[in-house]
Amino acid sequence: MFEYFLVFLGAAIPWLEIALVIPLGIISGLSPVWVMILAFVGNMLTVLFLIFAFQKVKAWMESRKKKDGKGDSKRTERGKRIWNKYGMPGLALLGPIVIGTHIAAFIGLLFGASKVNTTIWMTISIAIWTLVFGIATAMGFDFFVKNA
Numbered sequence: 001m002f003e004y005f006l007v008f009l010g011a012a013i014p015w016l017e018i019a020l021v022i023p024l025g026i027i028s029g030l031s032p033v034w035v036m037i038l039a040f041v042g043n044m045l046t047v048l049f050l051i052f053a054f055q056k057v058k059a060w061m062e063s064r065k066k067k068d069g070k071g072d073s074k075r076t077e078r079g080k081r082i083w084n085k086y087g088m089p090g091l092a093l094l095g096p097i098v099i100g101t102h103i104a105a106f107i108g109l110l111f112g113a114s115k116v117n118t119t120i121w122m123t124i125s126i127a128i129w130t131l132v133f134g135i136a137t138a139m140g141f142d143f144f145v146k147n148a
Helices: 002-012 017-027 032-052 054-068 074-098 101-110 115-146
Strands: none
Touching: 002 017, 002 032, 017 032, 017 074, 017 101, 017 115, 032 054, 032 101, 032 115, 054 101, 074 101, 074 115, 101 115
16 A cells, blocks of 8 residues: 555655666556556646746745756756747646656746636646556566566
8 A cells, every 4th residue: 555655755856757767567467457547646736736826936946046056957948949849738748758747847837828728728638648657568478477
């Protein structure tokens, strides 16, 4: 039971997220269905929190950046390029594998996407990538176990 909580928690933490947590959970022998559900919910809850707390998070990040004297990070620069080329749908769909779901949602909001639009596209994206990572890992793991 504790392992499933770790899946939920890991998916909720930026930079761990579903791309890492789902394969690790399934490979460690946990139920693929529960891993996928808990990873989706964990990741989605923190993304929703970020979307609805955007103004406070934006102010905190800007003050931190000024304090550190740093410019935009490499992830932010990648996010800007994706946004300029594909908009919110592209940012949301590419986010989990390129820059992370939290950063993708934040950048979308930063460049003017509405909270509703960001929520819809991030939900679609996280659902798709949860299925992709979960099914691919479960099928691949099953393939290697059968052929071992």
